[in-house]
Amino acid sequence: MAKIIAFTNQKGGVGKTTVCASVCGVLNSLGKTVLAVDLDPQGNLGFSLGADNLDDRYTIYNVMKGETELYNVIQHTETCDVVPSNITLSAAEIELTSLGREHILKDALDTVYADYDYILIDTPPSLSILTINAYAAADWLIIPLLPEILSLQGLSQLKETIFAVKKYYNQSLEIRGIVLSKYNARLILTKEVEELANIVAEQLDTDVFDIKITQSVTVAEAPAHGKTIVDYAPRSKSAVEFKNLTYEIIGLERPRETVKKLGRGRPRKYTP
Numbered sequence: 001m002a003k004i005i006a007f008t009n010q011k012g013g014v015g016k017t018t019v020c021a022s023v024c025g026v027l028n029s030l031g032k033t034v035l036a037v038d039l040d041p042q043g044n045l046g047f048s049l050g051a052d053n054l055d056d057r058y059t060i061y062n063v064m065k066g067e068t069e070l071y072n073v074i075q076h077t078e079t080c081d082v083v084p085s086n087i088t089l090s091a092a093e094i095e096l097t098s099l100g101r102e103h104i105l106k107d108a109l110d111t112v113y114a115d116y117d118y119i120l121i122d123t124p125p126s127l128s129i130l131t132i133n134a135y136a137a138a139d140w141l142i143i144p145l146l147p148e149i150l151s152l153q154g155l156s157q158l159k160e161t162i163f164a165v166k167k168y169y170n171q172s173l174e175i176r177g178i179v180l181s182k183y184n185a186r187l188i189l190t191k192e193v194e195e196l197a198n199i200v201a202e203q204l205d206t207d208v209f210d211i212k213i214t215q216s217v218t219v220a221e222a223p224a225h226g227k228t229i230v231d232y233a234p235r236s237k238s239a240v241e242f243k244n245l246t247y248e249i250i251g252l253e254r255p256r257e258t259v260k261k262l263g264r265g266r267p268r269k270y271t272p
């Protein structure tokens with residue numbers, strides 16, 4: 001039975017898609033079966049995972065409209081199975097008016113739930129009916145956050161939405177944690193925001209993950225190759241960070257070698 005994890009923050013560009021795609025890559029490398037659901041009309045998750053978003057193919061939009069079944073739109077990529085999205089999904093907000101419209105995604109996922117270990121959902125930068133569908137279907141939410149002061153604004157709105165969904169549609173919804181992304185430990189501001197993030201986490205009844213995702217060009221390059229960071233640059237510091245973040249998310253202990261790689265960057269001793 002799949003664990004369903006949604007990546008959310010109504011702020012744009014905070015790393016939702018990047019973290020979601022990278023965690024898919026790590027879970028795949030651990031031998032887990034993964035379904036990635038792109039619930040953002042921008043279609044970035046499908047693109048990042050090498051899915052085909054051509055306009056003449058059915059997408060999550062057609063599933064949500066009741067025009068086809070979820071299994072009909074699943075694509076198989078090198079990383080995992082993907083339910084793609086495209087701009088047509090932006091009409092969903094106006095078109096989904098039926099009673100129980102908050103549960104459409106959950107009902108669709110129920111049909112494939114038994115086939116996967118994890119279902120990961122990428123959400124749009126809004127608190128729309130699409131986001132609410134993701135919250136209603138998820139077991140866990142993960143909130144990527146930029147270590148910038150402005151990124152803390154609007155978190156109370158996010159909290160209200162999450163708590164409302166928890167109350168009315170999905171009582172078992174849990175905020176698994178906040179992940180600081182595009183992190184730069186050398187900035188004083190980063191440290192200050194990190195402290196504030198801890199306070200916010202407490203209000204949301206969650207924690208900030210120990211692993212932060214450092215800002216890195218390699219991370220930004222990976223989607224252009226339709227690969228996740230663990231396949232694009234498996235030995236990079238970023239790949240190690242995403243591996244360790246995934247371990248933290250799913251509650252696995254980090255293997256020794258990845259702990260070592262996270263060290264302070266001292267040169268390795270040469271042993272003949």
Ligand SMILES: Nc1ncnc2c1ncn2[C@@H]1O[C@H](COP(=O)(O)OP(=O)(O)OP(=O)(O)O)[C@@H](O)[C@H]1O
Pocket residue numbers: 011012013014015016017018019040042044123124125181182183213214215216217219220221
């Ligand atoms: N750790 C990182 N280092 C460098 N660049 C990053 C990192 N994480 C994400 N990016 C880049 O930042 C941009 C925004 O990231 P991403 O698309 O993951 O955010 P998002 O929250 O999904 O955005 P949106 O709200 O538009 O969906 C992308 O160009 C991505 O490649």
Ligand SMILES: [Mg+2]
Pocket residue numbers: 016017018040044122123
């Ligand atoms: Mg995105």
